[in-house]
Amino acid sequence: MAEIAVLGHGVVGSGVLEVLLTHKDSIAKRAKEEIHVKRILDLREFPQLPYNGLFTKDFQEILDDPEIKIVVEVMGGLEPAFSYTKACLEKGKSVVTSNKELVAQKGAELLALAQKNNLNFLFEASVGGGIPIIRPISQCLAANEVTEIAGILNGTTNFILTKMIREGMVFADALHLAQQLGYAERDPSADVEGVDACRKICILASLAYGTHVYPDSVHTEGITAITKEDVGYASAWGGVIKLIGEAKMLENGRLHILVSPMFISRESQLANVDDVFNGILVRGDATGDVVFYGKGAGKLPTASAVVADVIDCVRHLRSNRKILYWEDAKPDYVEPWDVTPQDVFVRVTGEGDSDSLFDRAQQVFPKAVRLIRRDEEPGEAGFTLPQIAEEELREKEPDLEKQGLRLANRVRIADF
Amino acid sequence: MAEIAVLGHGVVGSGVLEVLLTHKDSIAKRAKEEIHVKRILDLREFPQLPYNGLFTKDFQEILDDPEIKIVVEVMGGLEPAFSYTKACLEKGKSVVTSNKELVAQKGAELLALAQKNNLNFLFEASVGGGIPIIRPISQCLAANEVTEIAGILNGTTNFILTKMIREGMVFADALHLAQQLGYAERDPSADVEGVDACRKICILASLAYGTHVYPDSVHTEGITAITKEDVGYASAWGGVIKLIGEAKMLENGRLHILVSPMFISRESQLANVDDVFNGILVRGDATGDVVFYGKGAGKLPTASAVVADVIDCVRHLRSNRKILYWEDAKPDYVEPWDVTPQDVFVRVTGEGDSDSLFDRAQQVFPKAVRLIRRDEEPGEAGFTLPQIAEEELREKEPDLEKQGLRLANRVRIADF
Numbered sequence: 001m002a003e004i005a006v007l008g009h010g011v012v013g014s015g016v017l018e019v020l021l022t023h024k025d026s027i028a029k030r031a032k033e034e035i036h037v038k039r040i041l042d043l044r045e046f047p048q049l050p051y052n053g054l055f056t057k058d059f060q061e062i063l064d065d066p067e068i069k070i071v072v073e074v075m076g077g078l079e080p081a082f083s084y085t086k087a088c089l090e091k092g093k094s095v096v097t098s099n100k101e102l103v104a105q106k107g108a109e110l111l112a113l114a115q116k117n118n119l120n121f122l123f124e125a126s127v128g129g130g131i132p133i134i135r136p137i138s139q140c141l142a143a144n145e146v147t148e149i150a151g152i153l154n155g156t157t158n159f160i161l162t163k164m165i166r167e168g169m170v171f172a173d174a175l176h177l178a179q180q181l182g183y184a185e186r187d188p189s190a191d192v193e194g195v196d197a198c199r200k201i202c203i204l205a206s207l208a209y210g211t212h213v214y215p216d217s218v219h220t221e222g223i224t225a226i227t228k229e230d231v232g233y234a235s236a237w238g239g240v241i242k243l244i245g246e247a248k249m250l251e252n253g254r255l256h257i258l259v260s261p262m263f264i265s266r267e268s269q270l271a272n273v274d275d276v277f278n279g280i281l282v283r284g285d286a287t288g289d290v291v292f293y294g295k296g297a298g299k300l301p302t303a304s305a306v307v308a309d310v311i312d313c314v315r316h317l318r319s320n321r322k323i324l325y326w327e328d329a330k331p332d333y334v335e336p337w338d339v340t341p342q343d344v345f346v347r348v349t350g351e352g353d354s355d356s357l358f359d360r361a362q363q364v365f366p367k368a369v370r371l372i373r374r375d376e377e378p379g380e381a382g383f384t385l386p387q388i389a390e391e392e393l394r395e396k397e398p399d400l401e402k403q404g405l406r407l408a409n410r411v412r413i414a415d416f
Numbered sequence: 417m418a419e420i421a422v423l424g425h426g427v428v429g430s431g432v433l434e435v436l437l438t439h440k441d442s443i444a445k446r447a448k449e450e451i452h453v454k455r456i457l458d459l460r461e462f463p464q465l466p467y468n469g470l471f472t473k474d475f476q477e478i479l480d481d482p483e484i485k486i487v488v489e490v491m492g493g494l495e496p497a498f499s500y501t502k503a504c505l506e507k508g509k510s511v512v513t514s515n516k517e518l519v520a521q522k523g524a525e526l527l528a529l530a531q532k533n534n535l536n537f538l539f540e541a542s543v544g545g546g547i548p549i550i551r552p553i554s555q556c557l558a559a560n561e562v563t564e565i566a567g568i569l570n571g572t573t574n575f576i577l578t579k580m581i582r583e584g585m586v587f588a589d590a591l592h593l594a595q596q597l598g599y600a601e602r603d604p605s606a607d608v609e610g611v612d613a614c615r616k617i618c619i620l621a622s623l624a625y626g627t628h629v630y631p632d633s634v635h636t637e638g639i640t641a642i643t644k645e646d647v648g649y650a651s652a653w654g655g656v657i658k659l660i661g662e663a664k665m666l667e668n669g670r671l672h673i674l675v676s677p678m679f680i681s682r683e684s685q686l687a688n689v690d691d692v693f694n695g696i697l698v699r700g701d702a703t704g705d706v707v708f709y710g711k712g713a714g715k716l717p718t719a720s721a722v723v724a725d726v727i728d729c730v731r732h733l734r735s736n737r738k739i740l741y742w743e744d745a746k747p748d749y750v751e752p753w754d755v756t757p758q759d760v761f762v763r764v765t766g767e768g769d770s771d772s773l774f775d776r777a778q779q780v781f782p783k784a785v786r787l788i789r790r791d792e793e794p795g796e797a798g799f800t801l802p803q804i805a806e807e808e809l810r811e812k813e814p815d816l817e818k819q820g821l822r823l824a825n826r827v828r829i830a831d832f
Contacts, residue, residue, distance in 0.1 A: 019702055023559060023560075023561065026561065027558070027559060030558045124556060129703075130700070130702065130703030130704065131703075131706055132548075132552035132555075132556030132557065132706070135551065135552070135555060135556055136548040136551070136552060136556075139548075139551060139724065139728065140540060140548030140551055140552075140721065140724050141720070141724065142443070142446045142724045142727045142728075143435050143439060143443060143719075143720040143721075143722075143723035143726075143727065144439075144720050145439065145442065269688065269709055272685065272688050284546070284720065285716075286435055286546065286716040286717060286720035287545075287546030287547075287710060287711065287716070287717045287721075288546065288714075288717060289709075289710060289711075290546060290547055290548070290708070290709065290710035290711075291707075291708075291709040291710065292706070292707075292708060292709075293685055293706065293707035293708075293709065294703060294704065294705060294706035294707065295703065295704045295705075295706075298704075300701075300702040300703070301703045301704060303559075303702065304557070304560050304700065304703050305556065305703075306559075307558075307559030308555065308556050308557065308558045308559045310559075311558045312555065312558075
């Protein structure tokens with residue numbers, strides 16, 4: 001019998017209980033031991049639950065219980081999750097978490113602590129919900145060099161973009177719908193500003209390249225600036241706009257990493273990842289492109305990933321699995337985001353018809369290739385530019401202005 | 417230093433050497449030990465290779481070498497691969513294989529032997545080449561009940577079907593092209609008759625449901641009967657034809673498993689798996705649909721999966737990983753393939769125009785829903801039937817004949 005505790009009885013926490021109870025027998029078979037939840041930490045009370053006797057409001061009670069060898073942290077947020085996780089690892093308890101903020105901010109420190117104490121700190125559920133991605137990257141792809149990771153890592157923004165692409169909705173309406181359906185929170189900023197996707201690409205990049213990348217070192221753009229005009233030009237170009245977290249090892253040994261909306265070709269495997277689904281592309285030098293697709297969030301998918309980690313912990317109670325590890329961040333490891341050239345879509349606005357706008361834009365960008373969207377209106381023009389760094393684009397803005405043009409938006413074009 | 421031997425220096429074997437040599441340092445880091453190939457078994461000679469001193473023609477030499485703790489079997493075929501693998505496991509050596517025939521035919525026996533001797537028998541590369549699928553099913557999805565697995569498991573047939581769908585080629589021409597490009601062998605029967613896909617779905621079903629399924633208990637249809645008319649009707653229906661290996665647990669506790677071409681909706685994640693790529697959908701009760709996509713074959717993808725297994729073996733030299741296991745086959749476990757109802761597409765031929773043919777067909781099948789393909793010609797008609805078992809369809813053939821209609825082909829319609 002393996003005794004565990006669960007910190008937090010919110011969406012994921014209650015899902016963990018549900019999965020453990022519904023699949024009790026098959027899980028015991030796979031873990032080679034029965035898994036028993038001894039304590040649940042939550043400040044709220046749940047008198048109607050059959051297992052309401054398990055609740056405590058006192059973390060110390062869990063920490064001091066020598067029978068509890070595994071703690072599931074599904075509270076979310078940095079504190080007190082971090083203090084609790086650290087205390088558990090110091091006290092000889094392995095920790096399983098779904099908390100991407102915790103892993104993105106404190107992963108290196110907690111992994112080192114786990115390794116030092118011969119414990120496990122596992123977080124399959126922190127990226128991609130129920131999609132297996134942490135283990136495949138660390139284990140199955142162990143014989144590869146990962147050259148690039150690119151993912152649709154946030155279901156809420158993907159739902160919003162899908163509505164904008166498929167039904168011509170504007171951002172505000174699509175967001176409102178997402179909120180009505182419970183896909184977006186009342187304060188949607190962590191999703192729509194790219195913060196959530198940023199934490200996830202940080203975790204994946206840290207794992208794939210062995211060096212911690214902190215979210216604040218990653219340039220992050222959300223989707224709030226994406227208009228239906230941009231969506232229309234993407235369609236004219238032959239693709240769709242997706243919010244992408246991307247990490248690529250450069251030849252100079254530095255990491256190119258950013259979160260931003262990108263034009264994705266319709267031929268790409270990521271182009272068909274719609275609605276609240278996530279899709280993660282891992283490009284390896286030997287495997288080529290491998291794509292993982294599924295529900296990136298939600299109670300049961302996330303909970304099942306947590307429980308799979310718990311099973312793994314139970315099977316390796318007395319040894320660090322050693323499959324997850326990365327060093328702390330290094331200075332100058334992340335390449336400044338605005339110096340790496342990339343194909344870019346540019347939309348300009350100004351006085352005049354689209355032909356005239358494009359002609360003037362071409363004075364500034366002779367290599368511009370024009371796109372004409374359906375329902376294009378006077379006063380706007382769209383075009384693509386080959387291999388240009390953000391820095392250079394910014395420097396050209398005054399020249400555009402001299403032509404009476406405003407740089408209304410620019411969207412990177414993905415190479416996958 | 418971990419000493420290993422490689423049985424077979426064909427495409428995969430030479431790839432294993434290439435991956436081990438190119439990624440020597442990073443692999444040693446991940447395995448926590450250097451991996452050294454001590455012997456390679458092959459009857460041929462390779463005097464031009466830098467490591468030609470490692471070759472032997474004598475398996476006994478490898479078997480009797482106590483330093484060799486891990487043997488990589490990449491010869492393919494059932495014999496002598498089976499005898500060699502068994503001998504290794506009996507002699508205390510773990511075995512890693514990419515040999516789907518071996519695993520599909522002898523998996524239960526070899527897994528039991530490995531467990532008995534506290535050794536590992538790993539075969540990530542046997543399904544999906546470089547796509548991680550064996551481990552994710554066994555580990556990450558451990559907290560799920562897998563309700564269904566469906567996959568495009570054979571790259572050669574997928575390439576042929578893609579050419580038929582996208583370029584309107586007929587089967588024979590597409591096969592010829594595949595042979596010219598090296599995607600199909602001179603004797604293509606194992607691919608085009610579905611034998612290869614059958615072995616793979618047997619392995620996945622054995623793993624997901626814990627009971628061995630032997631290939632000869634699985635109804636297997638290839639793609640040789642698929643015509644461009646069928647492809648056209650699939651398009652009119654709103655989808656494409658793919659060769660699918662499918663396994664589904666029925667409510668009666670029996671396994672529905674078969675390999676056959678199927679109509680796949682364009683909305684399905686498997687519809688966009690084109691060319692030589694593989695895609696595998698795993699439907700779990702908690703995770704929902706998870707899809708894995710990538711190159712299902714090829715020297716380096718397959719070799720990298722083999723090497724990842726070797727790394728796992730090195731890290732668990734003295735213990736059975738226990739993640740892979742299934743019981744031997746049970747009688748009456750596989751449901752007869754022709755009694756399970758499924759939506760089906762039917763194409764009939766006969767004298768008369770299509771309207772008249774369909775009218776006559778509807779006398780036999782009142783629930784038929786007509787499809788009209790582009791370039792439809794007199795003498796043919798296509799329609800779908802809801803939920804009908806193969807058995808019932810067969811029983812209706814004489815009635816069709818009475819209407820002057822021949823059942824030219826029928827293709828199952830997937831529910832994913």
